[in-house]
Amino acid sequence: GREAARKDEL
């Protein structure tokens, strides 16, 4: 997903 990358990052 487009913004999925951000969700598990810090």
Next chain:
Amino acid sequence: MNIFWLTGDLSHLAAIVILLLKIWKTRSCAGISGKGQLLFALVFTTRYLDLLTSFISLYNTSMKLIYIACSYATVYLIYMKFKATYDGNHDTFRVEFLVVPVGGLSFLINHDFSPLEILCTFSIYLESVAILPQLFMISKTGEAETITTHYLFFLGLYRALYLVNSIWRFYFEGCFDLIAVVAGVVQTILYCDFFYLYITKVLKGKKLSLPA
């Protein structure tokens, strides 16, 4: 998780801990921009509100809590415990010139017009420029303690590693976050001048001082 992501997180953690220990051990926050640290506390607070709504992993939750706790501890040391050593006369960057435009931009360009997403986007934009008060302070005084430059180096390195992580995840996981990548590029560019001075001076054993 890949090696760039992990080393990015550890580099970020190293930066935060180096700064906290420097202030604690020397009992002084001379040369450190309190305004910059307030911005970082605001960055962590607005980004990690998802602690209340979603659980990713034990690693994710613990690191977020450590980052928040350390950044508030740093602000406490600067503005309360070691206030007498705070160099307010040189910490004159106008942070409203960052916070207001960044706030506006996060309303205009975001992935989803919801409070949590706007705040998270705000924190990403703000983080990319939050180092400016510290860099401004160094340019005003013309020098920085070596330990302060180590702090800045790890803080800058973290975002550069995260950019490599983004490229990695794009190729191997197919996910991509344009906002985080563009902000990350801006953030890394702001450190380039500092990286140059760090490599050519500090790593050769010299103090970081700027020509008058």
